[in-house]
Structure formats: structure tokens, C-alpha cells
Amino acid sequence: xxxxxxxxxxxxxxxxxxxxxxxxxxxxxxxxxxxxxxxxxxxxxxxxxxxxxxxxxxxxxxxxxxxxxxxxxxxxxxxxxxxxxxxxxxxxxxxxxxxxxxxxx
Amino acid sequence: xxxxxxxxxxxxxxxxxxxxxxxxxxxxxxxxxxxxxxxxxxxxxxxxxxxxxxxxxxxxxxxxxxxxxxxxxxxxxxxxxxxxxxxxxxxxxxxxxxxxxxxxxxxxxxxxxxxxxxxxxxxxxxxxxxxxxxxxxxxxxxxxxxxxxxxxxxxxxxxxxxxxxxxxxxxxxxxxxxxxxxxxxxxxxxxxxxxxxxxxxxxxxxxxxxxxxxxxxxxxxxxxxxxxxxxxxxxxxxxx
Numbered sequence: 001x002x003x004x005x006x007x008x009x010x011x012x013x014x015x016x017x018x019x020x021x022x023x024x025x026x027x028x029x030x031x032x033x034x035x036x037x038x039x040x041x042x043x044x045x046x047x048x049x050x051x052x053x054x055x056x057x058x059x060x061x062x063x064x065x066x067x068x069x070x071x072x073x074x075x076x077x078x079x080x081x082x083x084x085x086x087x088x089x090x091x092x093x094x095x096x097x098x099x100x101x102x103x104x105x
Numbered sequence: 106x107x108x109x110x111x112x113x114x115x116x117x118x119x120x121x122x123x124x125x126x127x128x129x130x131x132x133x134x135x136x137x138x139x140x141x142x143x144x145x146x147x148x149x150x151x152x153x154x155x156x157x158x159x160x161x162x163x164x165x166x167x168x169x170x171x172x173x174x175x176x177x178x179x180x181x182x183x184x185x186x187x188x189x190x191x192x193x194x195x196x197x198x199x200x201x202x203x204x205x206x207x208x209x210x211x212x213x214x215x216x217x218x219x220x221x222x223x224x225x226x227x228x229x230x231x232x233x234x235x236x237x238x239x240x241x242x243x244x245x246x247x248x249x250x251x252x253x254x255x256x257x258x259x260x261x262x263x264x265x266x267x268x269x270x271x272x273x274x275x276x277x278x279x280x281x282x283x284x285x286x287x288x289x290x291x292x293x294x295x296x297x298x299x300x301x302x303x304x305x306x307x308x309x310x311x312x313x314x315x316x317x318x319x320x321x322x323x324x325x326x327x328x329x330x331x332x333x334x335x336x337x338x339x340x341x342x343x344x345x
Contacts, residue, residue, distance in 0.1 A: 023215070026208060034200075039201070042231075045327075048320045050305070054281045069278070081289050089286030094278065101275075
């Protein structure tokens, strides 16, 4: 498969994951129990992305020592919980990380 | 048919609010865009093909993996399969949003589906009570326009200037922090907490599987656990 064909088919595959249920339209309705259950997609998905990333198993920031990254994420999450602010979570987490780096942890 | 596109005329206030609501979540995508752009320069493909992944695939983590696989000389169909699995979580976003845009016209479903990425889903899912459909449509498109434009610029900067930001700053670490914050904000009750704990635990337990599988199964497990927990809670409430 050429580079361009690969990118285009990968793009179509990606589009189908996102548009899939939206394109079904209103003719198909999901059972009420499923609709209610789907309100838990956000906490399940964001935990499934955040927790492995915080532990370093997905490769982002792989050079950060585990103790520093876990402490930074834990403090950020605590702040997010108290303030309901994602920006505060990101700011506190990054400042914590930089502080720990500067003291050599 | 023509009725459908004219019944939701442009709502400037909703569009602008969509942009404003998106800005805090667009900031962390900038360092990540630089990384993806730099990865494109490392892959044995033209800069145009590298940048085109931002319009054609428009999904950061999947783009990064695709570019790394190109660099490793992986066969095209394997790259497509990897991209599909990493993006499979969007199937759950799409399912969750389906009933929240009931009555939306086809043109919106086509465009709205294209921009349904993590941060946009977080914002659109956060309303406990759904806004009027016209507001929803234009707010969604405002968010989408912001995230899309930001991503194009971020990846282009990474392509042009490479890794100009010192790696020791660890700026991409804002990505896990952002998702950690989104996780906390999306936990609105005890069943939500159950969904998060199960979703996170199952995803970690399955981290040995090829990329994307663990998260998809983790989300399904978390959603199921949340629904069961909700059933338990409402049973208790029903008991005098």
C-alpha cells in the first residue's frame, strides 16, 4: 500500500469510529438502559487514558522518574477535585514536576 | 430536505462560546502537536504527506503511531489496523453522543463526526441537561473549529522547527494531566467513580495487548460497572 493510500484508508477508518453512531440517525435508537449506561463513557475513558499515562506505560514523558510523575499527577488530580478546574490541574501538575526535577528527584 | 439545513442557522453566540470553552483544553495539545510534527520529519515520507495526517486522520496519538510505523517500514495495512484500534475509543464517544443530538440534520452528523475527538467529547458530554439543538450544533462546531485549527498549526510548527523546545521541560506531560483533570470532572456521582476505577484498572491490566484494545475493553467494562452500580444505588433509594 502506498504512503498516500495508507494515510487515506487510515483516515477513513478513523472517521468511521467517530461518525459511526452519529450517522445512524434517529431511525435506530439505542435501548434506554444502554443510553443511560453510556453516560459513564467519559469517566471510564478518561481514567483509561489518564491512569496508564500517569504511570508511564504509554510512553509519554518516558524519561520522568515514576515517583515524580505519580506525585505530580496525584497533586494535579487533588487540585482538580477541589477546584473543578482542568487548567489548575495542568498548572499544578507541571509546576510540581518542574520543582521535583529542580531538586533532583 | 432543504428544510433540515435551514432550520439550524448559524448561532454566533453558541459558536463563540464553543471556541471559548475549548481554549483551556486546546493549550495542552500544542506541545503534543510539536511532537507529532517532529515525528513526521523523522518518517521516510514527504512533509506534505506527514502534515496531511493532521487533516485526514486528525487524531494525535494515532498519527504519532502511524508516523513511527512508517519510520519502521511497517506494511500499510498494519498501519491502518493500528490506527483503527487506537481510535476505536471514539466508537464509544459516538455512541454516547448519539441520543444527545437527536433530530440533528445529516450535514451536522457528517461534519460533527469528523471533529469528535477526546476534548470535544469531554465538553459536549459535560452538560447534565442537553442544550437546545441549535445551540448544541453550533457550540460543537465552534469547539471543533478551534481544536482543528489549533492542531493544524501545532503540527505544522513541529514539522517546520522540529524539537525546538528542550525535551527536559517535559511539556507533553500536560496530556496525562489534562486527562486526569477530565477524569475528575466527569465523575459526577458514585457510579461514575466506579466506572473510572474499573475503566482505569482494566485498561492497565490489558496493557500487554496491541495498542487500543485495552482501552476499548476498559471503557466497555467501566461503562458496564457504572451501570450496575447505578442500578444498585437506585434500588437502595427505592427501598424505604
